Amino acid sequence: MTHKRVTDHAVLRYLERVKGVDVESIREHIKAICLPALKVGALSVSAEGARFEFTNGVVTTVIPLHQTPNNTKQARLANQSMNGKGPATRRSSSSIP
Numbered sequence: 828m829t830h831k832r833v834t835d836h837a838v839l840r841y842l843e844r845v846k847g848v849d850v851e852s853i854r855e856h857i858k859a860i861c862l863p864a865l866k867v868g869a870l871s872v873s874a875e876g877a878r879f880e881f882t883n884g885v886v887t888t889v890i891p892l893h894q895t896p897n898n899t900k901q902a903r904l905a906n907q908s909m910n911g912k913g914p915a916t917r918r919s920s921s922s923i924p
Contacts, residue, residue, distance in 0.1 A: 861886050 842848040861879050864872035871880045878890045 857886055857889075 843850045860874045871878050879886050880888045
C-alpha cells in the first residue's frame, strides 16, 4: 500500500503563500535570537521558551524548553495519537489517508 505524503517544503509554502505567514520575517527573528550565541561558538541558545540548536553555524531545530531532545519524537507521536492520526512513518512528512 502506497501512502501519499506532504513534504515540509509543501507545508511551508502553503503557510507562506496561502495563509500569508511571513516566513522571512520569522527567519530574521530566529536569526536575531541566535546570532549572538552563534558568534561565540555555542551549540544552542534558550530564548522565548525554546532551545534553538545549531550545527556547523546553522540553526537546525527548535525545541520547547519543557521537552528534552530525547522525548521530542515521543511527544510528536503522542500528539498524533491524541489527534487520531497515528504515528507518521517519516520524520519530515505525514501520511494522508
